[in-house]
Amino acid sequence: TNSAGIKNIFNLEWDTYEFFSTDAAYDPSGAIPLVPLDLSPNTIQELRLIVAPKNPRSLLVTVKDSSSLLPLTGAEITIEKNAYNSSLTTGRGFLRQTDWSGGSGQEDFTNPAKYFDSDGNIDIDNPAGELRLKKIFDEYRPSGALTSSTFDTGSASNFYQIIWKPEDQPPETGANNVKFQIATNNDKQTWNFLGPDGTSNTFYAFSDTNINPVHNNDRYIRYKVFLSTENINFTPNISDISITFSSLCVPPGQVIFQGLGSGVYNITILKSGYQTFTDTVNVSESWQQKEVILTP
Numbered sequence: 001t002n003s004a005g006i007k008n009i010f011n012l013e014w015d016t017y018e019f020f021s022t023d024a025a026y027d028p029s030g031a032i033p034l035v036p037l038d039l040s041p042n043t044i045q046e047l048r049l050i051v052a053p054k055n056p057r058s059l060l061v062t063v064k065d066s067s068s069l070l071p072l073t074g075a076e077i078t079i080e081k082n083a084y085n086s087s088l089t090t091g092r093g094f095l096r097q098t099d100w101s102g103g104s105g106q107e108d109f110t111n112p113a114k115y116f117d118s119d120g121n122i123d124i125d126n127p128a129g130e131l132r133l134k135k136i137f138d139e140y141r142p143s144g145a146l147t148s149s150t151f152d153t154g155s156a157s158n159f160y161q162i163i164w165k166p167e168d169q170p171p172e173t174g175a176n177n178v179k180f181q182i183a184t185n186n187d188k189q190t191w192n193f194l195g196p197d198g199t200s201n202t203f204y205a206f207s208d209t210n211i212n213p214v215h216n217n218d219r220y221i222r223y224k225v226f227l228s229t230e231n232i233n234f235t236p237n238i239s240d241i242s243i244t245f246s247s248l249c250v251p252p253g254q255v256i257f258q259g260l261g262s263g264v265y266n267i268t269i270l271k272s273g274y275q276t277f278t279d280t281v282n283v284s285e286s287w288q289q290k291e292v293i294l295t296p
Contacts, residue, residue, distance in 0.1 A: 014041040026051035030251030055258040060289040071253020075271040088255035096242040101125035109149040118146040133235040143228040154249030159211040165240040174230030179203035184218035
């Protein structure tokens, strides 16, 4: 591909084509339309290949309707193995951060362990992979805030939920010990952080809360996390922040699970109007895929 990620291929025969990635840094995470691609005579066909940074092991799941064989949006896919449990919904992408130990000063979300800035009262690497209030002379700071780098969804998007883990915090830290605001735009310049009522006066205080639709049709997004405690001997902590969204860059019937351990996973797929699908999948490769046909 060129610098814009585009590759034009001419004079192809009328046929069905598969596509494979040999890139050392990225894995396929979906395609619009789905592959294999049927190329008709005397036509021009656009194919969007969506990729994600390699994070072995990865499992790409494609869900289709049994009669039309078209991709199904809104299918909830859950995979489980021992204590591991993860659910994704087709047609929705997600932005996620689980490490901040790389430090501040990053405008765009290119290094997944860095962020934009903080007020200096957040501990980012004790341990790495968690956000806590900074401890000074055996006492935690009463409050702190951290602002993420800019996430790029690829095109104008609709935003759905903000989710964080863990949800349970030490009761000694008091109410509203973890809360968020979100800012979006299309110019990467104007950052107005807003809460669930669409103003700067409120905060997202509960995980898996719907994001106010005032942010819809924007491409770029940042989150701002606020930690606080009523008892300086205790701190809340955050290890995982995710935002779900949909856009033209999210394949309609596919999801990818990354960073999986090897072994056999139980897979369950739920979709309104369709029979529940259950099966197992043996994750053994760096990247692999599974296609599922749902029956009404």
